[in-house]
Amino acid sequence: MIFWVAKFQRKMKQLTLLGCAAVLIACASIPSGVEPSPHDPWEPFNRSVFEFNEGLDTYLLKPVVAGYRFVLPEFLREGIYNFFSNYGDLYTALFNLLQGKPDYAFNDLMRVVVNTTMGLGGLIDLATPGGLEKHKEDWGQTLGVWGVPAGPYVVLPFFGPSNVRDTFGTVADLESDYLFSIMPNVALRNSITGLRVVNARNTYYEAGDLLDGAAIDKYSFMRDAYIQRREYQINEGRDDEEPLMPVYENPYQ
Amino acid sequence: MKSHTRFFQCLASSLILISSAIFAQTPDQATAPDALIKMVVTEVMAAVKADPDIQKGNIPKIVDLVEKKIVPYTDMRRTTEMAMGPNWKKATPEQQAQLVTEFKNLLIRTYSGALSQLRDQTVQFKALRAAPDDKEVVVKTVVIGRGDPVPLDYRLEKTANGWKVYDMNIMGVWLVEAYRNQFANQISQNGVEGLVKFLQERNKQLATAKSAN
Numbered sequence: 527m528i529f530w531v532a533k534f535q536r537k538m539k540q541l542t543l544l545g546c547a548a549v550l551i552a553c554a555s556i557p558s559g560v561e562p563s564p565h566d567p568w569e570p571f572n573r574s575v576f577e578f579n580e581g582l583d584t585y586l587l588k589p590v591v592a593g594y595r596f597v598l599p600e601f602l603r604e605g606i607y608n609f610f611s612n613y614g615d616l617y618t619a620l621f622n623l624l625q626g627k628p629d630y631a632f633n634d635l636m637r638v639v640v641n642t643t644m645g646l647g648g649l650i651d652l653a654t655p656g657g658l659e660k661h662k663e664d665w666g667q668t669l670g671v672w673g674v675p676a677g678p679y680v681v682l683p684f685f686g687p688s689n690v691r692d693t694f695g696t697v698a699d700l701e702s703d704y705l706f707s708i709m710p711n712v713a714l715r716n717s718i719t720g721l722r723v724v725n726a727r728n729t730y731y732e733a734g735d736l737l738d739g740a741a742i743d744k745y746s747f748m749r750d751a752y753i754q755r756r757e758y759q760i761n762e763g764r765d766d767e768e769p770l771m772p773v774y775e776n777p778y779q
Numbered sequence: 780m781k782s783h784t785r786f787f788q789c790l791a792s793s794l795i796l797i798s799s800a801i802f803a804q805t806p807d808q809a810t811a812p813d814a815l816i817k818m819v820v821t822e823v824m825a826a827v828k829a830d831p832d833i834q835k836g837n838i839p840k841i842v843d844l845v846e847k848k849i850v851p852y853t854d855m856r857r858t859t860e861m862a863m864g865p866n867w868k869k870a871t872p873e874q875q876a877q878l879v880t881e882f883k884n885l886l887i888r889t890y891s892g893a894l895s896q897l898r899d900q901t902v903q904f905k906a907l908r909a910a911p912d913d914k915e916v917v918v919k920t921v922v923i924g925r926g927d928p929v930p931l932d933y934r935l936e937k938t939a940n941g942w943k944v945y946d947m948n949i950m951g952v953w954l955v956e957a958y959r960n961q962f963a964n965q966i967s968q969n970g971v972e973g974l975v976k977f978l979q980e981r982n983k984q985l986a987t988a989k990s991a992n
Binding site for chain 1: 885886888889892893896923925926927928948950951952953956957958959960961962963964965967968974977978981985
């Protein structure tokens, strides 16, 4: 934990400090009677960061995204989405290569070629209707494919659900991201990052409300969903891929 | 005389053809699980896309559609039982019935909300990987539209009344798994009765919130 905080501070000192301050203020604890989860030994800490993120979302990010939806017509928002999606596909192609999935990597590279040229620099996604499937890979998944265990569950300030492996993955993602850390023009870089955050939140604008309605305890809902989803993403596309079926044969019956 | 017989033969065979064509629309007990999912999903999507009321977010109308077209092919009792795990035995038969009803309503509301956002998406049905004598199968689909593709898998079991869906996987997350801890936590805090009350309250809130739009 200390380690990731240290690593984080290099790049995002202020952000982390803000998050830590929020943790100190909120200091949420596990509701009484809740069974501790074996995946989540740092639950009290994680719950405070979760509360901080929820507050940030309710009072800052979601209202901003509501404005974004009000101001920009849908085709523009879609163009922005497609642009960042196309940019991400280039990284996904590299990750699939690193993960030993050359067929996926080739598919992703073709997507970038098609969308960047005929899709006007990525603003239109012609590859998906053309039959080139969209994938999404990151450093955390790549490390997972290489056999790095997930480690305990962690909720990161701003980034939300994660685990120890994916925290390193997120740092590596940011470090290797051209638009986030390599591009020389800082002002442009910051504007692009802002737009990306808004775009990312916009993709699950409605789904977020549905989740709020469906959740009994949003914290553990998101945690259990995250753990399952990452497992699924890491096993995705393997040759021996069997549907990951949890065994529900109830030993208690 | 002979031509008469032939006429009736033709009539009989064409009647059989027609009736089988009609019945092919509605799945029955003998329908294979992947065919069942394909029929239900195709029908529901067509109904949603054809109805401007649903597109505008008329939730009661969608709930009605889901109740009629989807719920008959699900086994919500099994879903609830699996999500409850060992706590299922702690609930009285009345509580069990209440839990099934309330959990079903919560899921229907959530699912209806998702359906109301359906626009130009298409569903890709993947080939079924199962042995003919399997009692449990997973039917895999992918919803393709704006944004990232959403893998949506259905877990079915073979019952006396045909195949029934009892669990769903959305983007890698099994529904039952995602509710297990939530149910267990609520029960350890407030007991089975507490969970029933919580679900009742939530469903009431969702019903009023949606009708206000």
